[in-house]
Amino acid sequence: MTDNLSDQQLEQRETEFQQRIDAEEKIEPKDWMPEKYRQNLIRQMSQHAHSEVIGMQPEGNWITRAPTLHRKAILLAKVQDEGGHGLYLYSAAETLGISREELIASLHSGSAKYASIFNYPTLSWADIGAIGWLVDGAAICNQVSLQRTSYGPYSRGMVRICKEESFHQRQGYHIMMTLARGSAEQKEMAQDALNRFWWPSLMMFGPHDADSVHSAQSMKWKIKRQSNDELRQKFVDQSVKQAEVIELELPDPDLKWNEERGHYDFGEIDWEEFKRSMTGGGPCSRQRLAHNIQAHDDGAWVREAMRAYESKKREAKDQAVA
């Protein structure tokens, strides 16, 4: 796209581009954009899409074992929604001139990332509640903010996705509430799920702003609208109240209301664990990727058959015309 531009023209374009961003104009697929903007978006959007798709696994793990038919139907619909989100996001990423096959290939090669939270196992039914409440809750904080992202197709995708996410969070919270008000065993199950998913949920917002490689440029281009730490704070503040209502305890001894800041202070995240989990060392990292690769490989003959059938049909049609 930029091949034939002189340095001077390129600089001019970039200035104009930044002016459009500053004026809150949306960038559309056919508009000129700096190559780095495009790359940055592909990275972020594909990471987002892969997270939706990989996230189907830990929750899918409980579809066949859901405790009631009503919960089963809700969970199945919820996991299906997440797959749908993946689909929108892949399509939105494709408007940047990259194919879904390429995106999936970089997931499988390990060069593209997905949210590290999905590398934790779902060990009890309460984990389904914890994921809906916390993981979808954290995702909403992020995605509400991303509704104002500068790239048009991404922004519109987020608007659509956010509508479904709040239903996801409600159903998760409702599972937790039911357990917390249930038998001693159920309450313990809920608390245990919260203990295991709380810190990984905070990690979903990424490194501290000061340590985030892509953050500054992403904010300038308004790909991101709020910083990792701002969003994390918002999430902590809202979760404290929600936990209080159902009388579960957030597993952080340093959690305390700070009058001066008007926010809750909270303890430091174990960044070593975060790094491990992001780089293939989470408890289920290898399993999640292997599962996705297996499904893709098992489906290869189906996709091939579909292509072969379509091309035979086209040939037959062409022959009929000729």
Next chain:
Amino acid sequence: MSTDNPVSQYAVRLADDALILGHRLSEWCSRGPFLEEDLALSNVALDYIGRARMFYGYAAELSGDDRSEDDFAFLRDCRDFGNLLIHELPRGDFAFTMARQYLVDVHSVAFMTDLQSSTDATLAAIAGKAVKESNYHLRRSRDWMLRLGGGTEESHRRLQHAVDELWGFTPEMFEMDELEKSLAGQGVAVDVSRLQPAWDTEVRATLAAANMSIPEEDWQVSGGRQGKHTEWLGHLLSDLQFMQRAYPGLEW
């Protein structure tokens, strides 16, 4: 946990069919050959779970005690399940899942169409919703029969294998026992024995269009309606019923 009311018993059978097939379909979640198909399979699974809930709900209502849909789904063992065997067979590969779906869909469309004119208003209403879903399922599964049959050598081979493995489980779909005969006599139940010729014609036409050979009809298995199942059902139930068995009597 058998129930005396014949209509309730009938509704439970139909619910069992829907629940067990819905369970098998839901196992595909995150394992589909591509994302769109993954979602489509979940969608069909959801239709079946919904159908199971309506039939169980009605059975519970008729039984007149305080049983719920979940008691029927989670607290009965193999011998009390009355689903047709074809629904409980493991999902197999994509060709197996689709071939089963197709064979069942052709039956379901005809069955639910008939059940719509049941003298039992509730069964008729459930059928009215189900027939729309099944028509849509059939369009999809028939398309897949043509695609897989006419796709590659491998897809053709896999589909033929699936049809061969399924064939002996299809005659059971047209069997009538005393309960169904008596209910059909009252205009409540569908007389499935009458659905067989049209099913046969349609399925054979699709198999021909998909370049499949018609399997030799020298074996047939049945017994699901009497609770005589394959060994697969027990394992399915141990998965499906885990929570209610491990933590009995709680709200979820």
